[in-house]
Amino acid sequence: xxxxxxxxxxxxxxxxxxxxxxxxxxxxxxxxxxxxxxxxxxxxxxxxxxxxxxxxxxxxxxxxxxxxxxxxxxxxxxxxxxxxxxxxxxxxxxxxxxxxxxxxxxxxxxxxxxxxxxxxxxxxxxxxxxxxxxxxxxxxxxxx
Numbered sequence: 001x002x003x004x005x006x007x008x009x010x011x012x013x014x015x016x017x018x019x020x021x022x023x024x025x026x027x028x029x030x031x032x033x034x035x036x037x038x039x040x041x042x043x044x045x046x047x048x049x050x051x052x053x054x055x056x057x058x059x060x061x062x063x064x065x066x067x068x069x070x071x072x073x074x075x076x077x078x079x080x081x082x083x084x085x086x087x088x089x090x091x092x093x094x095x096x097x098x099x100x101x102x103x104x105x106x107x108x109x110x111x112x113x114x115x116x117x118x119x120x121x122x123x124x125x126x127x128x129x130x131x132x133x134x135x136x137x138x139x140x141x142x143x144x
Contacts, residue, residue, distance in 0.1 A: 012089050019096050027099035108134045 009017065072079045108130050116126040 012087075016089055016092055019092060023096040023099050026103040027095060030099050030102050104134070108137075 073083050074080065112130045112133055113126040116129050121129070
């Protein structure tokens with residue numbers, strides 16, 4: 001049996017296809033809304049209301065990102081081997097991460113917390129419910 005003939009796509013192409021199918025709906029809706037089809041979208045994410053964050057907060061967020069990247073390069077062998085390589089798949093994954101993070105924030109912070117508020121929950125219960133839902137949705141990564 002010729003395994004090359006049975007294999008239609010490379011592993012990278014399969015990942016790209018799967019991620020595109022999963023992320024395209026989120027990215028498409030996000031792009032349309034960011035392009036101005038619904039300005040409430042930015043407000044609903046909290047980007048047009050409230051404090052913008054202090055320089056210290058942005059600096060700490062940047063440091064956290066750098067620390068995570070350094071950790072991944074040191075602790076994950078596949079990342080250590082390939083982190084300097086530039087590829088279209090990494091670009092696709094970056095777009096997927098941005099789209100997924102935007103949709104996650106909209107869902108877990110806006111939809112869940114607003115739903116809890118509508119049933120009379122206080123701020124602390126709203127935050128706990130949102131954080132618990134977010135944690136449970138991401139718990140699968142701890143099992144991999």
